Amino acid sequence: MKKCQILMMMRDKPGIMSKVTGLFSKRGFNIDGITCGVCEDKEYFRITITVIGNKEYVEQVRKQVAKLIDVKKVEILDDEKVVKRELALIKVKSDSKTRIEITNIVDIYRAKIIDLSHEALIIEITGDSNKVEGLIGVMDKFGILEVTRTGISAMHRTEIIKL
Incomplete structure (x- = not known):
């Protein structure tokens, strides 16, 4: 088990954080840390969530987040490249x-x-x-x-x- 960061770029709409945290809660995923804010494209919101788990767990979290309607991009960040x-x-x-x-x-x-x-x-x-x-x-x-x-x-x- 290790800490991994998942980067999400989501359309900046009211309630977007509720959707993300609600998904985590509903699926039984645990958030170890979270940072968020507007990014270089003011239309989108950048969220970095830290989760603790094995590769399969983290990949499952990524897949579930990617299903949300307002998601532009979701990726698991590679420690070597960030x-x-x-x-x-x-x-x-x-x-x-x-x-x-x-x-x-x-x-x-x-x-x-x-x-x-x-x-x-x-x-x-x-x-x-x-x-x-x-x-x-x-x-x-x-x-x-x-x-x-x-x-x-x-x-x-x-x-x-x-x-």
């Missing part, structure tokens, strides 16, 4: 004694501190899921107050042009 990123905001307990150590760790992960108070700070990190998980794991010892994650956004790599 760039994936996730955004997370992490609120961590912080005081004058721990702030410098936390700041140093944030710098190592190439993350940013975007909000600061006397009791806590909020860190923004963007990267692959392993990087996000790594920072969350390290920050755990300071006391994580809140975490929010966007889910994975993915895009095909550009072709290498041979001259």
Whole structure:
């Protein structure tokens, strides 16, 4: 079992997310993560859904989604041919004694501190899921107050042009 991303391009109509999530619910499919929004063609909505399963399970999800009326394109993204990123905001307990150590760790992960108070700070990190998980794991010892994650956004790599 592994995490896979399924890319969907769907006509941007009211209720389109309800159709997609309803299909998942009706078929007993589980959504591990989801990102969506308008894309380069304003008529269409781009949805990236992360599911966990074997090849057959993921292919079944793809086939079911492809049956929806407003679907333009559905494909299973190949890990080797895509760039994936996730955004997370992490609120961590912080005081004058721990702030410098936390700041140093944030710098190592190439993350940013975007909000600061006397009791806590909020860190923004963007990267692959392993990087996000790594920072969350390290920050755990300071006391994580809140975490929010966007889910994975993915895009095909550009072709290498041979001259």
